Amino acid sequence: MNYNAIIMFKNHLFFLLLLLSQNFFYAQDRNVLDKLDFISDTELPDINVSAIVKADKHKLKDQLEKWGGKLKYSYGDLSSINIPLKKYRRLNKLPWVKSIEISRNRIQALSDTMLINNNIIPIHNGQSPLSKAYDGDSVIIGFLDTGIDFDHDDFKDSTGNTRIISIWDHTTSSNPAKIPSKYGYGQVWSDQDINNGQCTHDDQAAYYGHGTNSSGIASGNGSATGQFKGIAPKADIIMVAVKLDYNEYGDFYSSVADGVDYIFNLADSLGKPCVINTSVGNYYGARDGTDLPAQMIDTMIKAKNGRIVVASAGNAGNLDYHLRHDVNPDTTFTCFRPHGGVVYIDQLYGDTANMKNIKFSIACHRDNADLTKIGQSNFFSVADLNLSPTGGSAIFDVENILAFNGGNIISTCSLVLRLEGVEQDKYYMQFYISGDSISGYAYSLNTTGSGFFDLWSSNTIMNRAPIVTDIPDPFTNFAFFNYALPDNYLTLVSSWQCLPSVVTVGNYTNRMTWVDYNSTSQTQTSCGYTPVSPGQIGPSSSLGPTRTGYQKPDITASGDFTFTSSRLSSAASLISSNPCKVAQGGMHNFNGGTSMSSPVVAGFAALYLQKYPNADYQDFLTHIKNTAKDDIYTGAVPNNSWGFGKLDGFSAIQQNFVGNKNSAINENFKIFPNPTKGELNILIKNFNEGAKIKILLLTT
Incomplete structure (x- = not known):
């Protein structure tokens, strides 16, 4: 039996030496695809889609060129591609293709006092023991968001020129000359385009300046007006305006991976360290960070030092779902x-093991007060469905729900089972x-x-x-002692936010x-809100951990009721309709949620x-975790x-930097953070039950 093991030790300072006897290996099975597995080629639209593929990149490039597709870029055996939708099934069946993911889930925008709450002012002032003030100079902050109002003065320097190096707008490809050749979609605008008045980008109006808001918090x-300065007011800015209204076959996660690649590569070309806010x-998803786009982002983060990705935890902590x-x-x-x-x-x-x-x-x-059960299907297991890990398609089954009185079919339930994850292990x-x-009726x-x-x-x-909660x-009714109710744990947004390498942020009231x-x-x-005391957790701030039990969020920052740079036309609309939300x-x-705590x-x-x-x-994670504040x-x-x-x-920022402390004997297990004063995690991939582990703990 193989599974991922996470071992945690708390409340001591540990330096750890780990010795183990065990065989590590990775599955070579391929992924399978959702609804697309059951649609004939003739029914699929004649469009190209983006996807992440785990495959031999050289063979993949040759094959895509034959089909009119494109390999955009690769990290190891993970590649971001563009492919005719009608060819995806053929690609998935090729023996050298291990996995392919085309996501169809709609992505969402996740939405002074802030400088005090997060103890930033002493950094801006260069307060002792710091030897100088820090303001983000010579560092790039990239954003994946709805866009940015580049006309806002908070994003201009003292000469009136823009601080925005580049905007890659995913929402339009109208000008072929502005489409980046590497990716094949969107429009790229340079700082020169902005300064010359040639840029036509707009922060997507439907989201009321969400991207401008988050950009202002991090970098305004x-x-x-002389107020509402952001955390890093002299950082350079790159905005990737992600498309939030893809059609059914648009791949949001793939576009996010493309955006991360674009920002990091542009920062590299300028020789500057870079942090990306998402x-x-x-x-939607498994909330374990094993999907292919998340794995590609993980690879990019780890490719070199000077790279950090920060993410909103999500705004569903008030929902038991x-x-x-x-x-x-x-x-x-x-x-x-x-x-x-x-x-x-x-x-x-x-x-799979569980x-x-x-x-x-x-x-x-019956949907009555007693939830009277009137019929049921036969019991079945995943083994009964005979899912082949190399079959290249999901299993589709139909289960009949038979009435207890007479055995007639009340309803039929369509069932889909497939393998997922970079290791095909769930x-x-x-x-x-x-x-x-x-x-x-209700169905159980x-x-x-x-x-x-x-x-x-x-x-x-x-x-x-x-989910029915009024039981x-x-x-x-003794049967309901065995009724499982929902909760608000594991309510994080899914994908890269669940990676150990990504800094995932919760939200408290500002x-x-x-x-x-x-x-x-x-x-x-x-102003019409139910009051929440400053310093208290935001009611909607999503809770961890990840599905695999990894600690998330990593840290919390102020978010709710934070004033920040406005999309100017949205601010004008608010002034006429709801002026209490606009500053002098x-x-x-003001905006809120983890969307606003993440850019902090x-x-x-x-x-x-x-x-x-x-x-x-x-x-970075070690420093912010070891110095994080706790209170009532x-x-x-x-x-x-x-x-x-x-x-x-x-x-x-006062903690001494001691270099790379990544304690990993190989990629199959990792120790983090090491040393620590709070919690130590040991992540073991594909752990074999019965294997022997010897752990020596040295405490001080």
């Missing part, structure tokens, strides 16, 4: 209600029930055997079947009061890289809400 210089994401079944010989069950005329449960993930002994069944219940299951007969997922899995379902943020009293555009004193309450001068509005940490990373340009992501709100840290606590920039 306050020039517009305040976008979605709530995560479900885990800890399966035992009794029957555990959970009900789902129809949404949009169907019951669609499509985010069930579990490691799901092989689970049996599943779908049952039908299952992904989908259930789909439709038809006129489902109205007035029933499990028995041994093992566990995680599932996410919500009608609000995912457009999926809502009968178990003391009057301020309670302010003076608005009309010079009126405002509070959270007077009309150039800044990204801005601090720019200050950190200014002082330590050769640091890597592990150095955080409680004991680390925890799933706050990570290691609140960012303390001044304390973190």
